Amino acid sequence: MYTTEETTLANLPLGRRGIVKSLDAEGIIRRRLLDLGLIPGTVVEPIRKSPAGDPIAFKIRGAVIALRLEEGHRVCVRPL
Amino acid sequence: MGLTYQRSAKRVLRANFVNSPASDYIVALAGNPNTGKSTVFNALTGLKQHTGNWPGKTVIQAYGNYRYKGKMITLVDLPGTYSLFTNSPEEEVARDFICFGEPDVTIVVVDATCLERNLNFVLQVMEITPKTIMCLNLIDEARRRNIHIDYKKLQDKLGVPVIPTAARNGEGLNQLKDTVNRLASGLICPNPRQLRYEDSIEKTIEELAAELIPTLQDRINKRWIALRLIEGDYSVIASIKKYLGSSTFKEEFEYGTDTPRMGCFK
Ligand SMILES: Nc1nc2c(ncn2[C@@H]2O[C@H](COP(=O)(O)OP(=O)(O)OP(=O)(O)O)[C@@H](O)[C@H]2O)c(=O)[nH]1
């Protein structure tokens, strides 16, 4: 994927970093994503996929955190 | 009379969490996953709570004792979480202990190699209790990576003590123990920086907090409880009922089910 068009975190290929643009979530899910460090402007990198492709482990602000696909799809990113 | 009541009420509340009547101080260890909480716990208590190089090791809380300058201190090792507000079982354990267990001190263990990501949790704890110490752990690893932290300045900005440590080799732990005793005995009184919300929220906090005084008196942070009520955080309300008695909150405090949770975080 060489495009820099906005997509969701769950669609980023392994090793391709992206910058968080916005969150498509409200309430407790939004709170959870924010508290994991997914604030607009944050650079994130997918580093591992589980065999089934769900969850995916991301490097977020110095910690490795697994997100479920449904969570990953709520984070809009621009690939870097 | 007032004092005696406060003291015994506190003991009753605590008995929900830690059965350690002989201890002088109860101290909680909280923080993000994998920051070295269990390593600090083991180093101070001499116990062997399991540690591991991956997050999520500690699920149930463990407790153990140590002595320092004639005092018996009970240390409670809490599960690591990134938040106190998204209601996973680990978060509820940590949140309820810090809030309703009324520890004499809460040590937030942070990873000095990724300080920024840890500060969010530190602020969440400082919002619950001023009796907070930041344990700036893995300072050896930070040094190795050429990360320099001006912890004096950090301490000034946060308003709580910041103690650099490398728990795995014991560095800084004496200073940590000393600071725990001084804070628990009232020799130092931190003044943590508080988040301010928009005016309309601040106004509601004030009103609710005032209404909470008759029930909570000077126990439990009324500003924090008011914030949770504004959010309509049912999990916290359930904990309030559990630990403070169901009569504490009348139905009117429970807010309608149509109130969206976390309304103010939209
Ligand atoms: N270099 C270094 N490593 C440390 C230090 N403290 C802890 N560690 C290591 O960091 C890893 C995690 O430590 P734990 O004590 O299990 O962390 P925890 O905060 O209890 O983790 P959870 O219970 O999963 O939240 C272990 O491999 C420790 O040996 C330290 O000060 N320096």
Ligand SMILES: [Mg+2]
């Ligand atoms: Mg642990």
